[in-house]
Amino acid sequence: xxxxxxxxISRCQQGDQEALKDIFDKYHKKVYRIAYxxxxxxxxxxxxxxxxxxxxxxxxxxxxxxxxxYTYLYRMVMNTAIDHTRKSGKxxxxxxxxxxxxxxxxxxxxxxxxxFLQKELEERVKRAMDKLPAxxxxxxxxxxxxxxxxxxxAEAMGCSIGTVMSRLHYGRKKMQELLKxxxxxxxxxxxxxxxxxx
Amino acid sequence: xxxxxxxSSISRLKEKYFDQEATDKEKLLVENHxxxxxxxxxxxxxxxxxRALIKSPVEEALQxxxxxxxxxxxERKIRLQEKQPWWQSIRSWLDISPLxxxxxxIPAAATAAVLLFITTQIIFKNTSSYPDASVVEYVESETxxxxxxxxxxxxxxxxxxxxxxxxxxxxx
Numbered sequence: 001x002x003x004x005x006x007x008x009i010s011r012c013q014q015g016d017q018e019a020l021k022d023i024f025d026k027y028h029k030k031v032y033r034i035a036y037x038x039x040x041x042x043x044x045x046x047x048x049x050x051x052x053x054x055x056x057x058x059x060x061x062x063x064x065x066x067x068x069x070y071t072y073l074y075r076m077v078m079n080t081a082i083d084h085t086r087k088s089g090k091x092x093x094x095x096x097x098x099x100x101x102x103x104x105x106x107x108x109x110x111x112x113x114x115x116f117l118q119k120e121l122e123e124r125v126k127r128a129m130d131k132l133p134a135x136x137x138x139x140x141x142x143x144x145x146x147x148x149x150x151x152x153x154a155e156a157m158g159c160s161i162g163t164v165m166s167r168l169h170y171g172r173k174k175m176q177e178l179l180k181x182x183x184x185x186x187x188x189x190x191x192x193x194x195x196x197x198x
Numbered sequence: 199x200x201x202x203x204x205x206s207s208i209s210r211l212k213e214k215y216f217d218q219e220a221t222d223k224e225k226l227l228v229e230n231h232x233x234x235x236x237x238x239x240x241x242x243x244x245x246x247x248x249r250a251l252i253k254s255p256v257e258e259a260l261q262x263x264x265x266x267x268x269x270x271x272x273e274r275k276i277r278l279q280e281k282q283p284w285w286q287s288i289r290s291w292l293d294i295s296p297l298x299x300x301x302x303x304i305p306a307a308a309t310a311a312v313l314l315f316i317t318t319q320i321i322f323k324n325t326s327s328y329p330d331a332s333v334v335e336y337v338e339s340e341t342x343x344x345x346x347x348x349x350x351x352x353x354x355x356x357x358x359x360x361x362x363x364x365x366x367x368x369x370x
Binding site for chain 1: 210213214217219244245248249251252253254255256257259260263265268269271272273275276279
């Protein structure tokens, strides 16, 4: 933790809202990225960002500097986002059918069709992520989106490095299984060209 | 001759290698294996593609986002929480406390009221100036009020004479 950040945290612990604004300016995008990664909805992610910084202002007095500040913050985001999904009880909604009933294209790569197929793939990925247990989902977000090291992930998630590796392994394996059928259909229709290999 | 590791034995190391967490020795093992194993090369590429699929929609959303009014909302909510008068803090606590949901407190309050009524009836019914006494008669008149008690245990009758009301006793 650099000196500037230490000073910011110390002022915030004394109730200085300007210090909270400084922390917000530094971290709000990272917080949004994690929140969006979990909930995949803009409005929900923005709600979570607000909730996190309000909670931070209330609880920052408890931060004793034993861990990195960003892992403390990331843990708060993770818990808030997971609570948010549980409270809202939202199921992933999509206009696509559950069982991959998409019709293979005739192989011509038209612009709008390609955009549609890309959107479809993103929807599939969102749906697959929603099926993961919360801890595996968060592990993938922390590693594949935020690029945290195993040690940082262990601090943020409050578990051992072995557990982190296990969650990553099973999360990735499950994602590959969930996206396998889609990719096989897609690969067959387009002759395996430009299709993601999962 | 270098020992060749099987795909299954290299599986966990592959992930550590992919996540750039492998030691130098582990990196060497994986890279040696990858030279001859197309399946593991494909598996690594799949992990890379999966990572891109997870990351890119989020990065796109972040690029488009300008966080309108987010900080202002945070400031406002903190201000509201700080400025709450004490009675509103209690009210907020009551609102969120599960004990004070209507479905809980209304029946509880009604039960408490009934019990209180019954208890007071029992207490005051039996309470009199004399324990174990029952009022036989109470007579009011213009000048005096008379109360007659029968003490059952002692078989004694007590007659109280009360002077007229204070208002009547006041000098004009």
